[in-house]
Amino acid sequence: MSETVRPLASVWSEDLELILAAAIAAGDTALGYFRKTFDVRWKNEGRSPVSEADLAANDILKGRLLGARPDYGWLSEETDDDESRLSRESVFVVDPIDGTRAFISGRDLWCVSVALVHRGQPVAAVLYAPALGEVFQATRDGEALKNGATIAVRALEPQGTLKVAMAEDLVGKLAPAYRKKVVRVPHVPSLAYRLAMIADGRIDGTIVKKNSHDWDLAAADLILARAGGVLCGLDRVPLSYNRPIVTHGFLGAASRPALPALLAASRLLEPH
Structure with missing residues (x-):
């Protein structure tokens, strides 16, 4: 991307400008590998791929971000914790690269995800999808933007259908009345990008x-x-980040008006 999208004024503007520039540099580097020949290896006992592009993008992000903010901590999928x-x-x-499998297979639904988390909560965030030419950004005290324009969740239509992204095996576990209203969105390989949608x-929501x-x-949450919108556990508890354990249970995400019905319909997914 030839030029960055200027963020709005915010307490976190300087940090947002930093992560925006770093995410674009990393994403453009990854784009240079996209749909070309590159090395891929497997981690987590062969369950997760990591490509040469993931590691190159990680190096750029770590160098730029910690070079500018050496007193900040670091948590990355591609760095030992x-x-x-x-x-x-x-x-x-x-x-x-969120959506590495899509990246490897030549699909364009992948993005660079960068958040600044302060005291457990994201305060500045960028998602950059270079193959799509899309930049999402936000600060805790500012608007959410896509390519510089304000974005907002879809208004809830009381009698309308709901576009919900979820795994096919979860559909049958939803409450029947809710299930009748739902149009299942096909798999979106990047979770961060799915939340941005x-x-x-x-779309209206996801499980x-x-x-x-x-x-x-973290970035998509903000x-x-x-x-x-809201991202939370099925018990409606908001997420907290930078804990010793960085994995989460079942989650629901939707606009604020649509969330209660989504969570209620998902009650059979795990015990409360």
Whole structure:
């Protein structure tokens, strides 16, 4: 991307400008590998791929962000966890390529996800989807933007259908009355981008299976919140980040008006 999208004035503007520039540099580097030949290896006992592009983007993000803010902590999918982050008030939470499987297969639904988390909550966030030419950004005290324009969740239509992204095996576990209203959205390989689709009104909600990670969620969580949506556990408890354990249980996300029905319909997914 030749030029950055200028963020709005905010207490967190300087940090947002920093992560915006770093995310664009990392994403443009990853885009240079996209649909070309590159190395791929497997981690987590062969369950998760990591590409040469993931690692190159991670190096750019870490160098730029910690180079500018050496007193901040660091949490990234592609860096061994350093528990010193737990003693830092401010931590960068990063996924260099969210949607690596899509990236490897040549699909364009992947993005760079960067959040600044302060005292457990995201305060500045950027999602950059370079193959789509899209930049999402937000601060805790500002608007959610997509390519510089304000975005908002879709208005709830009381008698209308709901576009909900979820795994096919979860549909049958929803409350029957709710299920009749739902149009299932096909799989979106990047969880962060899926949440951004709620933020800009393309879909109404999503159910997230267990074991998502801080780096999948933190940036999109803030963008969704500033667009009028909510991401939380099925018990309606908001998420907290930069904890010793960085995985989460089943989650629901939707606009504020649509969330209660989504969570109620999902009650059979796990015991409360």
